[in-house]
Amino acid sequence: MKFDMDYIAHNNALTETNPYFKLFLTIILLIVTLAFDNLYFDVTVFVIMSIVILTIAKINYKSYLKFLSIPMAFLVITCIFLIFFFGKGDVIYETGILGIVVTTDSWHYGVYTFMRVLGCLPCLGFLALTTPIAKILNCLRTLKVPKILIEIALLMYNSIFIFLNEIDTMQKAQETRLGYHSYWSSFSSLGALVSIIFLRSLDKSETLQYSLDSRGYSGELPVYEPKKR
Incomplete structure (x- = not known):
């Protein structure tokens, strides 16, 4: 699961x-x-x-x-x-x-x-x-938490799950190639995984910046605001 x-x-x-x-x-x-x-x-x-x-x-x-x-x-x-x-x-x-x-x-x-x-x-x-994270960030916004901290939290939350998915995909690929069948191969696979994740993080950060710019990013990310009942 x-x-x-x-x-x-x-x-x-x-x-x-x-x-x-x-x-x-x-x-x-x-x-x-x-x-x-x-x-x-x-x-x-x-x-x-x-x-x-x-x-x-x-x-x-x-x-x-x-x-x-x-x-x-x-x-x-x-x-x-x-x-x-x-x-x-x-x-x-x-x-x-x-x-x-x-x-x-x-x-x-x-x-x-x-x-x-x-x-x-x-x-x-x-x-x-x-x-949900959207409701937590909205609570922080209404409590006058600085916007920069809310935006950093939102980007970090999004990035964490992206990289967890990347790690899961790469680990499964390594396992299908018997990357963890022995003690030394496990170390080698782990080292390769860490290095690839580092390079992927640089690539993803650049892609994220391009996607924000293409959507008219002006230095402030919108935060979910629930409808008033």
Whole structure:
């Protein structure tokens, strides 16, 4: 099942719920989760918001797990570095490799960072998976957020999905040519994929600029405005 966040945002049980309510609820939960230095509170927020996403918004659990997978991978890597390479204090574990140790402070940093981010992820997921990007940007516009930030967000959102589709297409092409059948071929294919994506990004940015100019772009992108009821 291919993950399509934009489709999910337009097709769930909370799509028509007031976007301002969802936006402010997300912001408040993020602030409270980051402000509280309590692991139990972080876990509680994660569980409650996950239940809301899965049962009230009725979003497929596979889609929700795919949404969490990429940030969770970065989170785990970051916390591993925090645990093994940062912090001072009493040594609680010695790896025996180049003097790398785990201290009380580094363990505290790693665990608390992991739990705080873990509590924030479903809050962001609640907004991203239940509210179309057009409505979010309209809320930001009415809240007097600078236009340049809204336009950058819109272009980034559009570009992310274009490149994800490009990556998916190229990975499938590499797999059909046995590009990942061994350890070394996987490294070679990954390196080729990264380099091609870099070149494609330059090409796509130039194409985007040409398309905007051909449509009379004057330095400001229009933002969706819903009809007043």
